[in-house]
Amino acid sequence: MSSTVTSLSKSQIAYEWIRERIARHEFGPGYRLVLGSIASSLDMSVVPVREAVRRLEAEGLVEFERNVGARVTLVDEQEYVHTMQTLGVVEGVATSLSAPHLASIDLDRAAEMNERLRRLLDDFDPHLFTVVNQQFHTLLFEPCPNPHILDLVHRGWARMAGVRDSTFSFIPGRARESVEEHDHIIELIRSNASPLEIEMAARDHRWATMNAYLAQRHPGDGHTA
Numbered sequence: 013m014s015s016t017v018t019s020l021s022k023s024q025i026a027y028e029w030i031r032e033r034i035a036r037h038e039f040g041p042g043y044r045l046v047l048g049s050i051a052s053s054l055d056m057s058v059v060p061v062r063e064a065v066r067r068l069e070a071e072g073l074v075e076f077e078r079n080v081g082a083r084v085t086l087v088d089e090q091e092y093v094h095t096m097q098t099l100g101v102v103e104g105v106a107t108s109l110s111a112p113h114l115a116s117i118d119l120d121r122a123a124e125m126n127e128r129l130r131r132l133l134d135d136f137d138p139h140l141f142t143v144v145n146q147q148f149h150t151l152l153f154e155p156c157p158n159p160h161i162l163d164l165v166h167r168g169w170a171r172m173a174g175v176r177d178s179t180f181s182f183i184p185g186r187a188r189e190s191v192e193e194h195d196h197i198i199e200l201i202r203s204n205a206s207p208l209e210i211e212m213a214a215r216d217h218r219w220a221t222m223n224a225y226l227a228q229r230h231p232g233d234g235h236t237a
Contacts, residue, residue, distance in 0.1 A: 022056045026064035029054060034073055034084055042138065042181030045074065045082040083181060089229070092172075092179075096222035099168035104215030106153040106165045107197070108207040113155035119198055122151050126194045133188055138180040141187055148194060152201070152214075179225050186224040193217045 030050065033039040051061045065082050068074040075085045125148040132141050146169065156162045180187050197217065200210050226233075 022054075022060035023063040023067075026050065026054055026056065026061045027067055030064055030068060031073065034068075039084050041084050042179070043084040044080070044181065045084065047082070077182070093222060093226070095168060095171050096218060099165070099172065100215040100218035100222070102161055102164040102168060103149065103153055103218060104211040104213075106156040106158070106161050107149075107214040108211035109158055109161065110153050110155040111201045111207065111210050113157065114152065114201055116202075118151060118155075119202055122148060122194075122198055125151065126191060126198070129187075129194070130191050133191065136180075136184055136187065138184060138187075141180050145190070152197070179221055183221075183224045183228050186221055189224075190217070190221065193220070 030039065030045065039045070045065060047058045047061045047065065051058045054061070065074055069076065069082070073085055074082050076082055125144060129141060129144055129148065132144065153162070153165055156165070193213070194217075197210070197213050200213055
């Protein structure tokens with residue numbers, strides 16, 4: 013009996029410890045919960061930690077992915093979709109309007125950032141990839157001369173940060189495709205492609221990530237933007 017009580021109390025400790033960190037966004041959406049590491053931090057076996065994680069899963073705060081394990085759940089799928097759809101539209105326009113103001117040195121810098129993203133694919137860290145990915149896109153849309161559109165883009169990125177830490181935590185395979193699409197966007201700008209072509213490439217790039225996430229979450233449902 014005492015062993016059972018001890019197990020239950022440790023499970024409760026682990027539950028409260030993990031839940032608190034999720035609430036503080038220390039463990040943000042998409043964060044991988046490594047049971048062994050958590051157990052070591054709490055000086056207990058993996059068993060009560062696993063029980064705590066299953067309880068959090070029942071509450072919708074954690075989800076399990078085949079061959080990956082437990083991750084903090086994306087906060088609100090509908091909010092994510094709405095934000096990505098909107099961001100795709102306004103960032104596409106902003107990138108298109110920025111294109112004439114991007115010098116060769118800016119595009120060279122963007123290409124260097126994309127090469128860094130490509131190198132990150134070998135030892136994939138979704139959080140770091142997302143940080144560098146945002147820096148890449150910021151370089152391309154920040155010269156947008158329309159302050160109202162630029163403000164909408166900034167709002168979209170800020171809203172996205174509140175919805176998830178990294179979509180790439182859920183769909184790591186999408187990262188490689190994303191890097192290839194970055195090359196295409198840079199080449200369109202370098203070659204003075206039409207504003208509409210640049211806008212659509214940037215928009216479709218954003219929406220492709222959203223659609224890949226939806227396809228992973230709902231296989232066979234035919235989700236597209």
